[in-house]
Amino acid sequence: MSKEMTIHLKYWKQNGPNDRGHFEEYTLDSVNEHMSFLEMLDVLNEELILADKEPVEFDYDCREGICGSCNLVINGQAHGPKERVAACQLHMRNYKDGDHITIEPPRAASFPVIKDLVVDRSAFDRIIEAGGYVSIKTGSATEANSILIQKEKADEAFDYATCIGCGACVAACPNASASLFTGAKIAHLNKLPQGEIERSNRVVAMVDQMKEEGFGDCSNFAECEAVCPVGISISAIAEMRKDYMKAVMSGD
């Protein structure tokens, strides 16, 4: 038998970037413990629609922790209370009957609210555009193993490449810094021989773009690492700093 719970919700409603926004409250009486957090929000919206009220908008796509669309700040924690879990894979069994849950969008000037809990994260796209790419030979595909990479290097690059760009790092950072995202995106390419060609330009361009977008500075709180659904370490930021220093010192 699965348990049914009563959950008291308080969620953010905002009609666009220029609206002031406010909280609304709703109590769900029969939340199944096996529901995911987003399924619980689906139930909320069904009830709101049936009651002729406007549903609450939230971002989602894959619902399996891969796409990085969901980015809810749940009771003040990005992606909720569990470590290394995206909000879509958070289950209601982590809550108790009668719990109060506050849901807010990531709050950052660089992530303007589109509606309710949905924010515009195209600032991340522009950071990627600035340097998050590699030059490759087009035409017929080359032999996949023509460039050999040390196993440890490949693993390290892969650890950084697991970033799904959800923006939880920005949401949780007391300074609203995008350093973990930017650091991970730089490190995963700079660790590999394929990324070597644009190495210096990449780190400088992406760090500049991050500032251009209006994110805050990194103060080494490491809160980003704690909330990252794929567990990216702030070592990514260390890599970014070292590469940036190298780029400046080498002068190329």
Next chain:
Amino acid sequence: MPSFTKALNSQVGRKIMTGITGIGLMLFLVGHLVGNLSIFGEENAFNLYTHTLESLGPLLYVIEAALAFFFLYHAILGISIWRQRKKARPEGYNTYKTKGGPSHQTLASKSMIISGAIILIFLVLHIWHFKFGPTYMTTIDGTQMRDLKKLVIEEFNKPLVSLSYIAVLAITILHLSHGAWSAFTSLGMKHGETSKKVQVGAYIFAIVLMLGFISIPLYILVSGSV
């Protein structure tokens, strides 16, 4: 490539300079403490030490200017980072909670701007208090020199003065316990086993250093002299 100025103003450059100036200031504090502790040494040790410093002449001005530069640069960066945070998140959360685990969000890290501001105000008062305080003179081995030891003992016999010093020094423990770890992280230290040891080292460094400083006003307040 970015110009040197642009690099210094980038978000990476700002943090690296905060770290470098921070490490410089920590080294200064170590030197300052070693010098101060001579007050517990033989009778004239402290006055001879301060006299030697004052006899450095132009070199002293260079050192003082460098120190002032480090303090100001560090403070300006700190204030600027704090102001940027207000711009980057104009509307705060209704509820906000750290997730713990690898997070370094502690009372110390969250209050860097406050502890820093207190230290900065203290610094001004401290220089005004001793460097530009009353000048007592004494003669040691035929040389006339400033009797700073007399002033220190006189001042720390006032409970309000010594207790304020102790309070500010205790707050400095907070600032250093995060700062001494954060500085190395800003200079590219990864978040692994070494980082954990550096954090423990930062706690020990902050506590030992500040207890050293605190020992002087505390000893004088309790015993009346040295």
